[in-house]
Amino acid sequence: MRGIVGVFPELDTTVEAIVELKKLRVGDVTVYSPTPRHELDDVLKHGPSVVRRFTLIGALLGVTFGYWIAIWISDYWPLVVGGKPIASWVPYTIFGFEVMVLIGSLSTVLGLFITAGIPRITQTVGYDPRFSDGSFGIWVECRPEEQDAVRRLLKEKGAEEVRGER
Amino acid sequence: MTAVAPDAREERRNNIATADVQLPAVASYTQITDEILDTLKITKAWFLGLGIAVFCLLIGATAWFYQIYMGLGVAGYRPPVMWGVYIITFVFWVGIGHAGTLISAILYLFRAGFRTTIYRCAEAMTVFAVMTAGLFPILHLGRPWKFFWLIPYPNWRLIWPQFKSPLVWDVFAILTYLTVSATFLFIGLIPDLAVLRDRETNPARKRIYGVLSFGWRNSDREWRHFARAYLFLAAFSTPLVLSVHSVVSFDFAMANLPGWHTTIFPPYFVAGAIFSGIGMVFTIIIPLRRWFNLKHYVTLNVLDAAAKLCLFTSLVVGCAYLTEFFIAWYSGSEIEQAYFWNRVFGQWWWAAWIMLTCNAILPMLLFSQRLRRNTTFLFTLSIFINLGMWYERFVIIVPSLSHEFEPWKWAPYAPTYIDWAILLGSFGWFSMWFLLFVKQLPIMAIAEIKEIVPPRMRYPHHEPDPEGHSITPGIIGSYEVR
Numbered sequence: 001m002r003g004i005v006g007v008f009p010e011l012d013t014t015v016e017a018i019v020e021l022k023k024l025r026v027g028d029v030t031v032y033s034p035t036p037r038h039e040l041d042d043v044l045k046h047g048p049s050v051v052r053r054f055t056l057i058g059a060l061l062g063v064t065f066g067y068w069i070a071i072w073i074s075d076y077w078p079l080v081v082g083g084k085p086i087a088s089w090v091p092y093t094i095f096g097f098e099v100m101v102l103i104g105s106l107s108t109v110l111g112l113f114i115t116a117g118i119p120r121i122t123q124t125v126g127y128d129p130r131f132s133d134g135s136f137g138i139w140v141e142c143r144p145e146e147q148d149a150v151r152r153l154l155k156e157k158g159a160e161e162v163r164g165e166r
Numbered sequence: 167m168t169a170v171a172p173d174a175r176e177e178r179r180n181n182i183a184t185a186d187v188q189l190p191a192v193a194s195y196t197q198i199t200d201e202i203l204d205t206l207k208i209t210k211a212w213f214l215g216l217g218i219a220v221f222c223l224l225i226g227a228t229a230w231f232y233q234i235y236m237g238l239g240v241a242g243y244r245p246p247v248m249w250g251v252y253i254i255t256f257v258f259w260v261g262i263g264h265a266g267t268l269i270s271a272i273l274y275l276f277r278a279g280f281r282t283t284i285y286r287c288a289e290a291m292t293v294f295a296v297m298t299a300g301l302f303p304i305l306h307l308g309r310p311w312k313f314f315w316l317i318p319y320p321n322w323r324l325i326w327p328q329f330k331s332p333l334v335w336d337v338f339a340i341l342t343y344l345t346v347s348a349t350f351l352f353i354g355l356i357p358d359l360a361v362l363r364d365r366e367t368n369p370a371r372k373r374i375y376g377v378l379s380f381g382w383r384n385s386d387r388e389w390r391h392f393a394r395a396y397l398f399l400a401a402f403s404t405p406l407v408l409s410v411h412s413v414v415s416f417d418f419a420m421a422n423l424p425g426w427h428t429t430i431f432p433p434y435f436v437a438g439a440i441f442s443g444i445g446m447v448f449t450i451i452i453p454l455r456r457w458f459n460l461k462h463y464v465t466l467n468v469l470d471a472a473a474k475l476c477l478f479t480s481l482v483v484g485c486a487y488l489t490e491f492f493i494a495w496y497s498g499s500e501i502e503q504a505y506f507w508n509r510v511f512g513q514w515w516w517a518a519w520i521m522l523t524c525n526a527i528l529p530m531l532l533f534s535q536r537l538r539r540n541t542t543f544l545f546t547l548s549i550f551i552n553l554g555m556w557y558e559r560f561v562i563i564v565p566s567l568s569h570e571f572e573p574w575k576w577a578p579y580a581p582t583y584i585d586w587a588i589l590l591g592s593f594g595w596f597s598m599w600f601l602l603f604v605k606q607l608p609i610m611a612i613a614e615i616k617e618i619v620p621p622r623m624r625y626p627h628h629e630p631d632p633e634g635h636s637i638t639p640g641i642i643g644s645y646e647v648r
Contacts (some may be wrong), residue, residue: 011621034195034361035616036389044386045393049394069318070329077326091330097409098338101402105346112395113380116388118356120381129364131384132357134195134622139374158624 002166003027003141005126006154011039013158014136018043020153021138026146030126032137040136051111058107059100066099067092125165135160187279187454187471187618191462195616199361202608202615205458212605219597226591229584239306246575247567249306253417253456254559255592258442259295260340260414261435261555264407265443266292267347269472270354271403274396275321280471282618283463287454288447288610289351295446296344296525303336305588332416339413346406350399356382357392357613411439418562424505425566428493434486436559441479444472445551446627447469450600452545454609466539473538476551477529483558484526505569512567513578521561524554537557568602 008014018040021029031040043085070092078086113119126139138159140150147164154162180216192198233240242250266288273281304313315321316337318329327334359379366372382388419431448469455464494506510518528550537543564579603609 009622010624012623012625017567031386032384033386034384035357035613036393037617037621040386041390046386046390051391051394051398056397073318073326073329077324079328088330091335094335094409094413095329095338097405098342101406102342105349105399105402108395108398109349112353112391116387116391117382118382120383121388122381127383132361132364133199136621151522165302 001125001141001145002144002164003126004141004147004150004154004162004164005128005140006138006159007128007130007161008138008157008159009134010134010158011037011136014138015039015043015153017138017157018161020143020157021140022151024149024153026140026150027142028140030139030141032127032139034132034134034136049115051108051115054111054114055108057103058110059104061107063096063100065103066096069099070095128161168480172608187282187391187467189283189465189615189619191465192615192619194622195619198612198615198619199365201460201463202610202612203362203365204477205609206607208337208605211457212601214251216598216601219594219601221284221595222388222590223598224591224594226588227593229582229587229591233305233584233588234310239594240582240584241588242580242585243304244577244579246570246577247564247579249563249567250579251581251589252302252306253395254556255589256299256306257435257559257563258556259299259302259413259592259596260343261411261439261442261559262446263292263295263299263343263443264411264436264439265349265445265447266290266295267350267407268440268443268528269447270350271407275404278471279618282614283460283465283468283610284447284451284472285614286351286354287451287609288443289502290600290603290607290609291443291446291450292347293344293351294596294603295443296340296347297599298596300340300344301592301595301597332420333414335416343406343410346399346403350403353392353396353399354611354614355382355607357384358608358611360384361612362608380580411435413490413534418566423566423570424499424501425490425509425562428490430486430489430493434483434490437479437482437486441476441483442555442558444479445548445555447472448476448548449543449552452541452548454604456541458609459609463615466541469541469544470538472536473532473544477532477538479534480525480529487522487526505565508569509561509565513569514561517557517561517564521554521557524550528554 006017008017011033014033018029018031022043029044031044033040067089071087074087080086126141128135128137131137138154140148140154151162151164199500241252266285269281269288270285270292273285304310306312316327316334318327318334318337320326327337354380359375360382363372363375363379412435415431415435418426419428421427451464452469455461491506491510494502497503508514528547531537531547568577568579570576593609
């Protein structure tokens, strides 16, 4: 993995640089920001996150398990009270709901980890500690012959520091 | 560094509960990082506070060991009042947790901007309050080492727990609440742990923060999925917070006792829980903003908005109190009527009037904006709310058990020194965890506060640059907080 990283002190110059980089059609562009900014989302034009699928599947599995465990146990060890159902869905809705929330939440976290690519053991290439403080950053993964053009563009657009990394 | 605006000069806003809350004395992202990380420096006062908390905890632990040795009789349990201070305090601490989830999750979904600077504290308060609450059902057991019998597995001669029992519902609700609250807190902390990692110079601590932050890099990919996951966690937490105290209320409402067997309990408990939690948020956040010099983050506008929420929930709680009396009168049940009369004008009048005064009468003062913006008043009121909400649970639990259907079953009840020692110990346990938290992790969400502060711009007024390039109209044009 080799490329160019640029450190930008301002948001508007970062946005401009991204727009120009897209026109240049070089390699993958990764943008760093200390906080989520919708201006960056707007130019990057990503599709919707797929975390929602993990959430939905987890929640459905959870609600199924919650009802199942209560109904199965009632059937396995029946407490027969005259006129009362052995498995009663009304109180078991509490289990269905609670386990839905539990498994749904945990699977959402799993979805976040998988889609965002964390945990990440090595994270130094293309990253600068300033990106978590006050600066914005752009990491462009590109071939050696493209690097000069990228470097020039980032400098021109206002990067306070541009460096190659591999 | 920008000068901190004095409280008195802070501009009053007509509608401060909306998302456009602003921090006029916070100028840059770096200032936010610097000032919030400054709160992590260890001080002598912090050590003193931690020492006091641990001392209180030790008093409680000693009392518990004595109780295990002597039996539950030392806890003031006398038939028919077999639920006392431990169950009261259990409900109290579960309730305290609810405001944290309200502020962090529900207000997040409603885009209420004033939550941003206080939600981390409130969330941590939730986790530690539920951890404290979880101790009390165990303390309440004569043989606490068998607490795991309530967990659903065939624990004794292949007998499973009774799934129609509210006590088993409680186990599911509280464990789910603890897990989801802790997860929500930790996921929100990941970007801030990355800030700590990047600022840390000690290699060992840097490595620890690196592991805890999961190698977070603030990339667009990470933020995109993070925002979505955070939204879903908030969406799950919102109904969860309503369900948990409803389930706790079922512990009482499912029993056939005067004062307990009523359908008003779930909403009544939820409103009371949120009210008590907001009281505790004030108790915690007002000293913290002063000690850590964070008045320009937790501004008077923020406290004003939170006080309005406190006033609203107080009105709901007050309405629930009156509805209870109305139901007793309207039901035509003499037993129910006698019970409520006894609660307010009989044996338990003092507890009931502490409850009514602290929870329904004193908070009416919050109709005054001047008082809503007076931190000394808010802190004092919050202490009364904490006291009143503990007594609310006392009034719910003890009078019903001590004044049942038959006069020969009526009896007095008085907490013992063991009860008070364990109550003190629970505050020590909660404070210990909270104090450890405030010096290890940021008490405010650094990344989220940066979201409400305008970012640095080269051309801040959307003017063309000197070469005549426009700055992507329609993209930068709406950079104000949303």
